[in-house]
Amino acid sequence: MALRNIKKNDTVVVLTGKSKGLTGKVLRVFTRTNKVLVEGANLVKKHVKPNPQAGEQGGIIEREAPIHISNVAVALSLKKGAGTKKYSKVGIKTLEDGRKVRYFKFNGELVDVV
Numbered sequence: 001m002a003l004r005n006i007k008k009n010d011t012v013v014v015l016t017g018k019s020k021g022l023t024g025k026v027l028r029v030f031t032r033t034n035k036v037l038v039e040g041a042n043l044v045k046k047h048v049k050p051n052p053q054a055g056e057q058g059g060i061i062e063r064e065a066p067i068h069i070s071n072v073a074v075a076l077s078l079k080k081g082a083g084t085k086k087y088s089k090v091g092i093k094t095l096e097d098g099r100k101v102r103y104f105k106f107n108g109e110l111v112d113v114v
Contacts (some may be wrong), residue, residue, distance in 0.1 A: 004029060005069065005090045005102065006036055012072040013087040014041050019067075023075055027064070035066035042067050074111065076104065 006012065010026045019041040028037040044065045050058030073087040088106035095101060102111040 004031070005092065006072060006074065011075045012036070012038060013075050014038060014067065014072055015087075016071045017042060017067065019043075026072075029069075030066055033066070034069045036069055036072060037064050037066050038072065039064065074104070076106070 006026060006029060008026050008029055011023060012026055014020055014022045014024070019038075022038075022041050024039040024041050026036050027039050030036070042065045043062045045060050045062055047060055048056070048058055050056060074090050075087050088104040090102050090111060091105050092100055093103055103109065104111060
């Protein structure tokens with residue numbers, strides 16, 4: 001399994017589109033299309049038919065649509081004195097012992113050490 005820049009449960013900031021600047025948690029990562037589903041971002045209206053067998057009502061519902069992975073960045077931990085930037089793109093590098101880890105491109109700190 002390859003290491004991905006964005007993972008499920010990461011807190012990300014949307015960089016472009018109608019949800020620009022919104023912060024949310026990644027609910028799902030679509031690896032084939034390189035898209036992510038962010039909680040509360042890129043909301044679209046979906047028309048749903050009623051289903052009497054399942055007891056569902058019809059109507060118009062709002063739900064999240066996928067966003068391309070290049071349009072989100074991982075949110076930095078908000079430490080005092082960390083600078084004005086609140087997010088950073090993420091890269092992958094190999095440590096001396098052969099482990100691959102994610103790091104913030106903004107300041108070089110490791111995202112998560114496994």
